Amino acid sequence: MTRCASMLGMLLTSAFVARGLEGQKSASDAGTAKLLQADYAVPDAPALKMLGLDDSKLLRPSSVRELTAALSSASGGATYLPTAFAVEFAPFMLRRGERLSLSAYQAKPFLYRLRTSIAASRDSGGGGRSRIAAAVRMSFDDASDLRTNAGVIASVLQLTRSERDSAVTVRNRLVAAGIPFTGPVTKADSVIAEGVMAAFVQEQRISSKSLVDVAKREIEAARWNASVFDAAVGVSGSTVDSTSRGGRFDGVSGWLTKGWAMGEGRQLLLGTRGAYERDVKDTTSSNLRGTGDAVLRLYVGSNQYKAIGEIQGTWRADNQPLWLGNLGGEFKLSSALWITATFGYEATGRVGNGRLVSNWKLKFTPSGG
Numbered sequence: 001m002t003r004c005a006s007m008l009g010m011l012l013t014s015a016f017v018a019r020g021l022e023g024q025k026s027a028s029d030a031g032t033a034k035l036l037q038a039d040y041a042v043p044d045a046p047a048l049k050m051l052g053l054d055d056s057k058l059l060r061p062s063s064v065r066e067l068t069a070a071l072s073s074a075s076g077g078a079t080y081l082p083t084a085f086a087v088e089f090a091p092f093m094l095r096r097g098e099r100l101s102l103s104a105y106q107a108k109p110f111l112y113r114l115r116t117s118i119a120a121s122r123d124s125g126g127g128g129r130s131r132i133a134a135a136v137r138m139s140f141d142d143a144s145d146l147r148t149n150a151g152v153i154a155s156v157l158q159l160t161r162s163e164r165d166s167a168v169t170v171r172n173r174l175v176a177a178g179i180p181f182t183g184p185v186t187k188a189d190s191v192i193a194e195g196v197m198a199a200f201v202q203e204q205r206i207s208s209k210s211l212v213d214v215a216k217r218e219i220e221a222a223r224w225n226a227s228v229f230d231a232a233v234g235v236s237g238s239t240v241d242s243t244s245r246g247g248r249f250d251g252v253s254g255w256l257t258k259g260w261a262m263g264e265g266r267q268l269l270l271g272t273r274g275a276y277e278r279d280v281k282d283t284t285s286s287n288l289r290g291t292g293d294a295v296l297r298l299y300v301g302s303n304q305y306k307a308i309g310e311i312q313g314t315w316r317a318d319n320q321p322l323w324l325g326n327l328g329g330e331f332k333l334s335s336a337l338w339i340t341a342t343f344g345y346e347a348t349g350r351v352g353n354g355r356l357v358s359n360w361k362l363k364f365t366p367s368g369g
Contacts (some may be wrong), residue, residue, distance in 0.1 A: 033105035033112070034098055036146040036153070038220050040303065041330055042068045042338045042363035045117035046135035046232040048086035050253055052280040053121060054359050055324050055346055056312060058271040058295040059137075059255040061230035063145045064113045066093045070363040082362070086119035088137070105147050113139040117234075131250065131280070135234025143226035152219055170200055224303035225267035228259040236277070251277025251288060265302060271295040279316065289317040304332040308342060320349035324357075338363045 043062035048054070053072055067089045071082040093100060093112050105112050115137040122130055146152045173196050184190040232255045240246035253275040262268050273293040278286055297310035307329050314322040328342030340361045347354030 032098060033093070033100045033102050033147050036102065036216070037065065038063050038144065038146050038216065038223075039335055040144065040220065040224055041332070041340075042070065042365060043088070044361070044363075045070060045086040045088040045119055046137050046234050046253075046255060047088070047117035047119035047133040047236075048072055048084060049255075050133035050135065050234050050236040050251070050277075051084050051119055051121045051131050053084050054361075055344065055357050056295065056297075056310060056326055056342070056359070057255075057273045057293040057314070058269060058297055058310065058312070059230065059232055059257050059273070060269065060271075060297075061139065061142070061228035061257050061259055063142055064090050064093065064115060064139065065365055066090055066097070068363060068365050070361050072361045073359070084119060084121035086117060088115050088117035090115050102147060102153065109145070109148055110138070110140075113142065113145075129238040129240060129246075131236060131238040133234055133236035135232055135253075137230060137232040139228070139230050141227060141229040144223045144228065146216065146219060146223070149223075170197065173200065220303050225259075225261045225265070225299065227261060228257070230257045231255065250280075251275055253277065262298075265300060267299045269295075269297045269299070271297070279319075289319070291316050299330070301330075306330050308340075323347045323351060323354075328359075336365045 040062050042065070043060050044054075045068070046059050048070060049057065049059055067087070069088075070086045072084045072086070073082050090112060092114065096104070100112070116134070117137065118132070118134045120130070120132045142148075174193055177192050177196050179189050179193050179196075184193045233253070235252050236250045238248060238250050253273060255271065255273045257269060257271040259267055259269045271294075273291075273295075275291040275293075276288055277291060278288055279291075291314065293312060293314045295310060295312040297308065299306045299308060301307055308327065310324075310326045312324040312326075314324070316322070324344055324346045326342045326344035328340065328344075330338065330340045332338055340363070341359070343356070343358045345354050346357045
């Protein structure tokens with residue numbers, strides 16, 4: 001009976017705690033960090049922002065994922081072929097993958113939220129140069145991250161806690177398999193019992209995951225617009241062609257973005273950027289110059305569908321200020337695919353001296369990313 005009780009205890013621990021737990025079991029070990037990774041909109045990679053395709057300079061914060069990618073295009077006309085590609089990844093999360101426990105993630109959230117991105121564009125800008133950029137992003141505050149939310153973790157534990165029924169179910173299955181009611185007696189009994197328990201563990205994982213997925217969708221809908229604070233820094237360069245001929249340094253940029261929930265279904269973002277860079281749209285000069293941007297953006301809608309409105313001011317050394325107004329939307333096409341499209345008006349100096357601009361991005365995550 002003691003052996004049976006011990007094996008049952010092991011079973012329950014395995015059934016209700018996801019794969020790859022490290023250290024002591026606790027309330028924070030409701031599963032792996034992957035289990036509570038929220039399905040929010042895929043964020044813009046800061047490296048992509050440095051290529052000059054998007055007139056908006058706001059770097060939008062979002063909860064970290066292991067790996068994301070994006071295709072992007074910007075145009076004042078009617079062409080919508082993608083002209084840039086970007087990848088962003090969290091190196092420490094990728095290294096641990098499915099084995100990263102919630103307790104490990106919570107012990108060093110700043111480390112696991114650290115992201116690196118790289119981006120490249122073909123023949124962007126008036127000079128026809130191929131551009132490349134790299135950046136690092138850090139999250140100082142992310143109230144939408146389910147992996148560090150004690151209330152969410154407690155709810156998941158409650159959803160997956162089935163001890164009342166599990167003990168009876170396991171006992172009945174062992175008896176049906178010919179194991180004495182008092183527990184395994186022979187070595188053959190133990191082998192049979194382990195097989196029964198392994199099958200039950202798998203069933204519990206599947207049923208628990210479906211419960212967690214339903215709960216996650218409801219929580220994501222309520223927390224997509226929670227308070228966030230991100231920072232990033234990146235560098236960019238360009239070459240005359242794809243063989244890296246005529247390489248040059250094109251600039252360095254830094255971003256700060258703060259977001260607030262503005263009631264249900266609304267989020268306000270305030271972003272700033274400082275840069276020392278070339279203006280890729282100015283074909284008359286290739287000098288590096290100081291640039292500063294301030295952006296205010298409002299999202300209205302839900303986690304899956306939202307409208308976007310923003311205003312932006314840009315100041316460049318020895319040049320007139322640049323103004324931008326954008327309207328658009330963000331849509332979830334599937335669990336791994338998001339699309340963002342904006343149309344706006346950009347003016348230099350006087351607001352009346354402007355032009356229409358547009359931008360779209362197709363952002364996606366690999367399966368399980």
